Amino acid sequence: MDHLNPTQRKTLQRLLHERDEAARAEIRAKAAERAEAPYAELAGGVTDEADEAAADLIVDVDNAMIGMDLAEVREITAALERMKNHSYGLCAGCGEPIAYARLHAYPVATRCTRCQSVHERTFASGPHSTL
Ligand SMILES: [Zn+2]
Numbered sequence: 001m002d003h004l005n006p007t008q009r010k011t012l013q014r015l016l017h018e019r020d021e022a023a024r025a026e027i028r029a030k031a032a033e034r035a036e037a038p039y040a041e042l043a044g045g046v047t048d049e050a051d052e053a054a055a056d057l058i059v060d061v062d063n064a065m066i067g068m069d070l071a072e073v074r075e076i077t078a079a080l081e082r083m084k085n086h087s088y089g090l091c092a093g094c095g096e097p098i099a100y101a102r103l104h105a106y107p108v109a110t111r112c113t114r115c116q117s118v119h120e121r122t123f124a125s126g127p128h129s130t131l
Pocket residue numbers: 091092093094095096111112113114115116
């Protein structure tokens with residue numbers, strides 16, 4: 001981890017812990033909301049199909065958002081683990097140090113900007129046209 005000075009390392013560690021706490025707090029808040037508004041209540045306790053569909057959608061969106069928070073917690077845990085074993089901040093693609101500015105903006109980054117864009121081009125999926 002020679003490419004990061006102690007101050008930079010400390011700053012990134014703090015950022016990771018802050019993000020970790022924020023993501024965990026969000027998961028807790030959403031789980032609490034869920035407990036207060038179970039599916040039957042979201043659906044209004046009636047069998048109207050439109051209400052049911054709306055309740056389904058709310059549950060789906062909730063699950064997706066909790067899934068994103070959980071994924072973030074996992075990424076942060078992995079980043080803190082890399083800090084411990086001194087592989088943090090090294091690109092998983094080329095092995096070169098990742099720029100501090102990039103780590104500061106995105107502390108869980110595992111690739112340098114160059115490798116990340118290659119990775120995204122290679123594994124791009126979704127609304128990118130190939131025409
Ligand atoms: Zn790289």
